[in-house]
Amino acid sequence: MTGRTIVITSGKGGVGKTTATANIGTGLAMRGHKVVVVDTDIGLRNLDVIMGLENRIVYDLVNVIEGECKLNQAMIRDKHAYDLYLIPAAQTRDKNSIEPEQLREMCAELEKEFAYVLIDCPAGIEQGFKNATTAATEAIIVTTPEVSAIRDADRVIGLLESSGLHGPRLIINRISPALVKRGDMMDQQDVENLLSVEILGLVPADEHTVVAANRGVPVVHNTKSSAGAAFLRIAARVDGADIPLMDLEPRTSIISRIRDMVGKKGGAYSHA
Amino acid sequence: MLKAGVVQVMARGTDVAFVIDEEASFDVVSAELREYLANQNGLFSKGDITVNVGQRMLARDELAQVKSIIETHSGLKVTRFWCSPESLSSGDFRIEAKAAPTDTTSASPDSSKNLIHNEISLPLPRTKVGSLPSVESIIEDLKVRQNKNGARNRNRTEALFIKSTFRSGESVQHPGDVVVLADVNPGAEIQADGDIVVFGSLKGWAHAGASGDTKAVIIALELAATRIQIAKYPGIAPTSLPRKPKSSDAGTKIAYVRSRSIHVAAFAGRFARYNKGVPYDG
Numbered sequence: 001m002t003g004r005t006i007v008i009t010s011g012k013g014g015v016g017k018t019t020a021t022a023n024i025g026t027g028l029a030m031r032g033h034k035v036v037v038v039d040t041d042i043g044l045r046n047l048d049v050i051m052g053l054e055n056r057i058v059y060d061l062v063n064v065i066e067g068e069c070k071l072n073q074a075m076i077r078d079k080h081a082y083d084l085y086l087i088p089a090a091q092t093r094d095k096n097s098i099e100p101e102q103l104r105e106m107c108a109e110l111e112k113e114f115a116y117v118l119i120d121c122p123a124g125i126e127q128g129f130k131n132a133t134t135a136a137t138e139a140i141i142v143t144t145p146e147v148s149a150i151r152d153a154d155r156v157i158g159l160l161e162s163s164g165l166h167g168p169r170l171i172i173n174r175i176s177p178a179l180v181k182r183g184d185m186m187d188q189q190d191v192e193n194l195l196s197v198e199i200l201g202l203v204p205a206d207e208h209t210v211v212a213a214n215r216g217v218p219v220v221h222n223t224k225s226s227a228g229a230a231f232l233r234i235a236a237r238v239d240g241a242d243i244p245l246m247d248l249e250p251r252t253s254i255i256s257r258i259r260d261m262v263g264k265k266g267g268a269y270s271h272a
Numbered sequence: 273m274l275k276a277g278v279v280q281v282m283a284r285g286t287d288v289a290f291v292i293d294e295e296a297s298f299d300v301v302s303a304e305l306r307e308y309l310a311n312q313n314g315l316f317s318k319g320d321i322t323v324n325v326g327q328r329m330l331a332r333d334e335l336a337q338v339k340s341i342i343e344t345h346s347g348l349k350v351t352r353f354w355c356s357p358e359s360l361s362s363g364d365f366r367i368e369a370k371a372a373p374t375d376t377t378s379a380s381p382d383s384s385k386n387l388i389h390n391e392i393s394l395p396l397p398r399t400k401v402g403s404l405p406s407v408e409s410i411i412e413d414l415k416v417r418q419n420k421n422g423a424r425n426r427n428r429t430e431a432l433f434i435k436s437t438f439r440s441g442e443s444v445q446h447p448g449d450v451v452v453l454a455d456v457n458p459g460a461e462i463q464a465d466g467d468i469v470v471f472g473s474l475k476g477w478a479h480a481g482a483s484g485d486t487k488a489v490i491i492a493l494e495l496a497a498t499r500i501q502i503a504k505y506p507g508i509a510p511t512s513l514p515r516k517p518k519s520s521d522a523g524t525k526i527a528y529v530r531s532r533s534i535h536v537a538a539f540a541g542r543f544a545r546y547n548k549g550v551p552y553d554g
Contacts, residue, residue, distance in 0.1 A: 151440055151458060151459055152440075154439045154440040154441075154457050154458070154459065155439060155440040155441040155459065157439055158439030158440065158441055158442050159441070161436070162319070163319070164319050164349075193473075194455075194457065194475075195437075195457075196437050196454070196455065
C-alpha cells in the first residue's frame, strides 16, 4: 500500500489544527481506511488529549526517531474500534530533537502500511513547521475567518509553495453563520479571494467541539453536531468524494422562527 | 565561489535559475556546475529549477547530462530548459530543446510547454527574493561582479514578471519594472526602481522608483494597499474612506507623485496627464 502523507498546518496557533487532525483522522477511519495521526508538536503535545488517549502513552515520536523503540510500539490504537492509530509527541523534549529527514523516513515507513498518514503541525514557521511540512506530500491549511489567522495562512501557503508543496487546500474553521449574515465576519468568498487556494471545507463554530475536546472524544462521533458533520464531509473530500460545500445557515430558535412567521403575516407582534 | 561566471545562479520570483555562460565549452560547463553544486552541498535542498542554456545549441544527451548533474548533486528538480529568444531562429536548437524533456522524464507531459519563449533572457543580478535567503549571498556576489563588469543592467529595461499570488512574507527588489499577474497580499513587499503594475489587487507594500525616480508610478486593478511609496515620498491610504467601497473606488488606479506627495487617480494611460487625484496622505 502506498499511503498519502498530509500535513495539517496553519501558522497561527489556536485555530483548530489539532481538532481538525483528530476529526479528519477519525472520519477517514470511519470510512474504512487504515489511518495514523502523528503529533509533531513536540513539547506541547495535545492530540492525545483531544483523542482521549493520554493515559495510554508509553513511547513517543522522539523515542521512535532515536531508535529506542519500534515504530509499532509507539502507535496507540484509538478507543473506538476503528483502524486508527496515534503516534504521540514527546512532552519533555523540544522541536530540535528531530530532523525533517528523520520524520520523512518515518512517514515513508508508515505509508507502506497505512492509507493515510496525518501530521499535526505545531504553530509557527520554525523548526517544528519545517519538520512537519518536509515529511508531507500534501497540505491542509486551517484558518479562521479572522484577519490575523488569514495573514498567517497566507504566509504559510507562500512557504509551502516555495518548498515545493503545491496546491494546499483550506479549511475555514469556526465560522459563525449569524455574524457572516450580519456582515461582521468574512465569508467564504472573501477568504477564497484573498488566499486564492481551493477550499476543502467550512466548519461552523459549535459548542459541541469544545465539549468533545474536553471529553477526549472527537466531535465527528457526535451525530447531533454541525461541526462533526462538517468534518465528516471534509474527510470524505480528502478521500476523493465529490461533495459540494454546504451553505452555513444561522441556526435560529423555534421561538424566533415562529415570531418571524407571525411577523411576516403582520400579526400582533409586528409593532411590539 | 563562481569561477569566471560560467555558471550563474539567479532568483526569479520564488524560482532559482542556473544560467550557463554561452561561450564556455560544454565540458567546462559541466565540470564547473558539478564543482559548484558539490561546494554548495545542502544549500539547494529542495525545489524546482529552470536551466537557461542561452544561445548554446545542446544535443539531447547533453541536456540530459546537465539535468542529471544538477539532480544528483543537489535536491533540486529540473522542470524546464529554456533559451534566449534569439536562438529560437535557429531551427536545430528548437528541435533539440523540444526533444530534451521527453527523455529526461520531465514532470510536464506536454513537451512543447517546456520551451518558453520570451521569458527574461538576461540574468537580473540585483533581483533579490526574500523568501529564499540562502540565495541572497550568491545574488550579492553576482551584483558585485556585475558592477565590475561595467554595470550592464543599469538601464532598467527588463521587467520582472511575478506570475503567482505574491504572499505575506515574500519580498522582491528589482532594478527595473515589476509586473504582477496576480494579487499582492498584505505583508508582501515589492521594491522596484521602475514602475509597479499589478494585474490584481494590491494590498501589500509597493515602493516604485526605489532608486529615486519620482516619475515612476504604481498601477493596480484594485489599489487596496494602506501604504505605498514612490521614490522618497510615502503615501498612506485615506482613513476617512467609508468601510463599504463606493462604485467610484472600483476600477484600475494609478498612483503618482505630484507636488511632492502621492496622488491616486483612475487609470487613463501610463503617460496620460492627471490633474484630479486623491492625495494619499492618511
